[in-house]
Amino acid sequence: MIKSVIFDLDGTLLNRDVSVQKFVERQYERLHKWVGHIPIEIYISRFIELDCRGYVWKDKVYKQLVDAFDIQGVSWTNLLDDYVEQFKYSCIAFPNLIQMFDELKHEKLTLGIIYKRFWYVSNG
Template identity: 55%
Template sequence: MIKAVLFDLDGTLLNRNESVLHFAERQYNRIIKKTSDISKETYISRFITLDEKGYVWKDKVYQQLVEEFHLAGITWQGLLQDYIEEFPYSCVPFSHLNEMLAQLSSAGLRLGIISNGYGRFQQSNIESLGIKHFFDAILISEWEGLRKPDPAIFLRALQRLEVNPEESLFIGDHPRNDIEAARNVGMLGVWKENSDWSSAGMDYIVKDLAEIPMLIKKLNQDM
């Protein structure tokens, strides 16, 4: 029986693409247009390209932007601090997030998050989504000293939830860091569909978070 469900954050619970787009537009309106004549579209497009879907931390992104666009009156450090402080106000959840978590919680399942990233930043994003109270364990790589796909961070999360790997499933959007890594420790892996990656080799796929409670019900019936 499935007793616990663990989630990735970015691209799984948090619609990161929409959140980044929203943030970059707000940052342009608040800061960039006052110090530069570059267009909003140019700034947003370059920001998203340099960000590389979150795999490049913003210190490097902002250093590049300041250099390329010859931004005056603002430093890359100032832009980075703005990102850290303001991004949580731009967080966009995927549809049916709260309803799905409420259903799983009501069913008695233990819930967890395993996320790569900086601790306080990711914690702020979770709080912004209004979902922190649903989770029994939240592991963020900076605070744990471990990163996905390291098996140790999955095993640590399972230990905190007091469940065995075969009693749990992991839901994420990254084929290697999430699905393959979860499988490697004996968990079931459920892929949250993401157009950036191929679905090849995925045993279980959900397009919408609303599908998850029914999938778990079916898995428990088949076990």
């Protein structure tokens, strides 16, 4: 009998591609004063390329962006801080996620989420 279900976050529960796209668009808007000299499409596509679907640490991504686009007035650490603080507001779940969780909880299953180095487990 199944007693628990463990999920991966990115690409399983959250639509990572859509979430990253949304975040980078919003970051560009928030920090337009410093990154506005870069066309938005280029900023977004370069971030996504450097990010390698989340396999590259964001400090490296932002260092490369600052160097490649000669970003002045905001450092790579500022950009990274913005990512850490703001990304959660751009996360897009796959359709029917809440309904699926409700159904699994109704079955009294323990649910867990793995996100890189972090674990979260809920018993209801």
